[in-house]
Amino acid sequence: MTVRHAPSHAPSAASSVSAATTAASAAAASRFILKLSCPDQAGIVHAVTGVLLEQGGNILTSAQHGDADHRRFFMRIEFECAGSTSVHTLREAFAPLAQRLAMDWELVDARRKTRVLLLVSKLGHCLNDLLFRVQTGHLAIEIPAIVSNHRDFYQLAASHDIPFHHLPLLQADEAQKQAQERKIRELIEEQQIDLVVLARYMQILSPQMCEFLQARAINIHHSFLPSFKGARPYHQAHERGVKLIGATAHYVTSDLDEGPIIEQDVARIDHSMTPDQLVAIGRDVECVTLARAIQWHAEHRVLLNGHRTVVFR
Incomplete structure (x- = not known):
């Protein structure tokens, strides 16, 4: 056998x-x-x-x-x-x-995705970059809504099937600004928003709004803070003949562009480049820097330490 x-x-x-x-x-x-x-x-x-x-x-x-x-x-x-x-x-x-x-x-x-409200004005490179990262699975967040004081990107929002809220603003109308911020707050509460991202949103939030969003709002600044604040920072950098330009992602506070820094990055430039070339390079840096800051916040890697942050990467 x-x-x-x-x-x-x-x-x-x-x-x-x-x-x-x-x-x-x-x-x-x-x-x-x-x-x-x-x-x-x-x-x-x-x-x-x-x-x-x-x-x-x-x-x-x-x-x-x-x-x-x-x-x-x-x-x-x-x-x-x-x-x-x-x-x-x-x-x-x-x-x-x-x-x-x-x-x-x-x-x-850890399975719950951070719900993010995007605010944008007329420059859409950061918005487009974030939407693409989410669509392709490279940024694990949810975007329930986009808010803008202009209509420029309503079609982009629609192509990603995200509701677009056009909330216009007149520069000197304080009553309209307060009404607009009330609508944003209502949207935040209605959509259970965890994080607000100023993706080149060219408006200054009121002190009351900053307090409401304490440690829940991230801004991208188109220069290497604390240098070159204000208007036309890349032109300022060009005038100074800098060799590095960069971007800073930080939490929003009532002190303009002074919030705790989450991430910064730089790109090397040289004397042959024009201000417009610096702008183009800078926008790429802004996109990457902002995406990293959002990812680290969404993964609960950022802890506040006074005016600074601790980031466990």
């Missing part, structure tokens, strides 16, 4: 069941992100990870930073929990520790 042995690489019934169970467990796991800052002291990491362990958390990535000048500690943890653990349950479990250590903290479901 001939006995036929199964090939050594063929899985047994037990191993197949085990693999299926493992796959099912992995599929059932939920992923979360915790970011925090607090006064620095010994034992923070141990305490934080201990709470997560008690909730069945498995840490996937962890980053931390201690600011020696201000004695402040910063941390970002991405972790998963098996089963049906909810973000609400985790927040309730973490809250006592956060209160005891005087933390500024946020705990979110």
